[in-house]
Amino acid sequence: MNKLIAMVRKELIDAARDKRSVMAGLYYAIGTPLIMCGMFMVLINQLTSPEDLNITINKAENAPDLVRYLSRKGINQADLTAKPDTDVKAITLTITEDYAANMAKAKPAEVIILADNSDEKLQKSIRRLQQELQTYSAEMGSLRLIARGINPQVMQSLKVDMQDQSTPDSKGGMILGIAIFTMIYSVFISAMNLAIDTSAGERERNSLALMLSHPISTRQLVLGKVIAVTLFALLGLMLILLISKIAYTFVPWQELGFSINISTDFMKLMFVIGIPVALLASTLQLFVSFMAKSFKEAQSYLTMVLFVPIALSMAASYNIAPDMLQWIPVSGQQQALMDFIKGKEIPMLQLAVSSIMTIVISLGLMFGMEKMLKSEKVVFGL
């Protein structure tokens, strides 16, 4: 036991010595939430329609009531002569010449919206204009019925009540999926540098053989490395959780109609669920690095191998995954976390199965490493 503790200490001291590569591993955990939040802030501003939507209205004098109605709803006729620096959206509403004549005869009065519907920045504003025009049209239709002695309710043959089962948290499910994905990914990324350094790196520095010549078993050596790398992975996870908790509150999610809240409960759960994942991350990366002949080779292999957990996590976050993914390591945990944050019941069985599978795979990999390190080929990278 003492030997094991000594091993872990040695690995951690080793890791801490190379501050630059340690930090490089943790930059991801610190940077990702910040970058994501910055990106969302910009996106939200771009995608929401401004409170005062200024558009060009041609022939406004043909429909003064409509123009006043729109301005009440915040859709204004741009007045460039009075305020030349107003932000005018590229939407033109033209009221036709025979608007009033058609209206008086209860024929549909025509208005034309001229805009580029493929412009994502405009889409919300265009939809808003269309909606207000429809509301106006409907209101006028109701009033026409009233003027004819008919209750406008006759037009509402169905009353459709939508009873949405989503919670405020689940509405942000997509974004939360991405957030959880970045967290799981950070477990892998934070561990990567150390995993390579402590295996392939140690071998290149010729200290691996030296280590093995000491009176310790390969099992102790492997365990020491695994524990050190796992601790590092968990450190990365903790960092990204803390930073996400703070950073996400600064994004004006409410403008999208939901909120993203990294609760303390979620952080605890994520951390506990993250422990087997971190174990998998460290054993997998150590195993691959030991397999590789050199440091560089290890790096290339790892980038490829990492694609598997990333793909699993990504698939689960988009809700398009087949149910089978619930039982598989990484994606099982990801789905359980998403269910938790959406306020649903956590699928305990699936979570247990995927977590146990994660641990079993990790143990297998550890066992494999123990075997590998008995071979000279691996120890000397022959």
Add this chain to the structure above:
Amino acid sequence: MINRKFVSKSLTSRLRHYALPPSATGTRRLAAVIISVLFASSSYASDADQPQPLNTVDAKTHSCHLDGLSEQLQCGKISVPENPQKPDGKHIDIHFAILPAIKDTHPSEALLAIAGGPGQSAIEHAAGFDRLLNKVRQQRDILLIDQRGTGLSNILNCEDAEATSMLSFNDEDVDIIADTEKCLTQTDADITQYGSQTALTDFEAVRTYLGYQKLHLYGVSYGTRMAQLYMRHYPEALSTVTLDGVVPMQQSVVAIGSAIERGFELLMRDCASNQACHTQYPDLLADFKTVDQRLTTKPTEQSVRDPLTNEPSTLLLTRSKFNGAIRMGLYTPAIRALLPHAIHQAAKEDYQPILGIYALSADGIGLAMGMHASVVCGEDIHRISDQMRKDAKESYISSTMMEGLEKTCEIWKVPAVADSFSEPISSDLPTLLLSGELDPATPPNWGALAAKNLTNAKHLISPFATHGVAAQTCANDLIADLVDSASVKKIDASCLEKDIRRSFYLNANSVEPIISTDAGTVAIADEAALTNNATGTDKE
């Protein structure tokens, strides 16, 4: 037929604003239109629905759905003694609903929205409050409480067993005393316990139950009385107050007779000063008087189609139905715009538009009439002054209403509140008062009266709004500003000046006058008269 499809689809989404709650027919319901005092604007009205419990989130509330809102909300109830003096006596449930904040940055605060009436259910109008207070809700919970005697909280209502046709029955023959007696026998509630001050203790009990430290208040119409009482009795629990369509404590609501008259005169003035309307209806007041005279002599009987079912029916148009329909129309800007046309047609003995407007409120206006009576009989009827009585004689609506209420209160015996009830509110809480110039119920001078002893208040008057300013103007944004800054100093009311008035209907189809062009379009009105002032954008 793509067009038709488009129209009907969009119509249905909008209809809720015009259709009032369908409910049991009954003579009491109809009398409600004529004698009820305030009621908030019908733009709030939507169909009632029972909250449906789904699953328990925590002990205090359960998630539920309310009509017109698709998302999950939180509902709950507390049990309070019906009579606070007898804590061991009969208990009633006070129901409440929470529209949770989108991003709950102030979990210890909520905005309590108080409905009008007296007698409207706040929970029934959740969708309207949600639209109205959308910005406040971004960061704070919106709390709705069904005041005792309304909605889900032990509603005091009067339903008549026999169905009467709203169209053919003579509402002027209603025996209010007998009806009230019948209603009284139906209820086992202690009707003296449904006044504003008792209800206020329920509000405060809900606040402490839910653990909110501070409330922002938004009261509309009669709800402003509840808000003012809150300011008087529990100022420490409040952060800001918004009073919309203000009923000052000094004023008996029965006095709204003169406000109705005023609202009607403003309609006449607005049409006369608007070129298009004036050209189309040059003698609108005379038109009105013609119909009023005609119906005073004898109610008109006509064969019509039922506005909703299309069944052949008989319409007995009485003076009181005619005046009641116009009064209802004055509340909602869109329907107000139709009134000149409706009056003009009525003068020509075409009663279809009046029938259409009347039909909107014929099913009742969603007031719990028992609770309405408990409030008015305890708090207002004893405050009728000789001057009010004299004024009321001048006006048909005022006198009918006062008479009806006095008869009701003879039977609906509620002890009068103490004189201190009528004292103006003194407070330094940040208070925003909103009045609509065109309000047919609570005119701007009532707002000024309420603001008398408020040292930290701002009274805003929208030149274009009727009853319920926040729902019609940008004032709902100003409420959000007030709630955010907790100060009336920074409120920029310039947006209220924006001309948002609706043009009057010039016929059964259109609000836009036809401007003659070279193409030779048919002109409705004289071209020269229209060139400068096409649709009444003239400023006063």
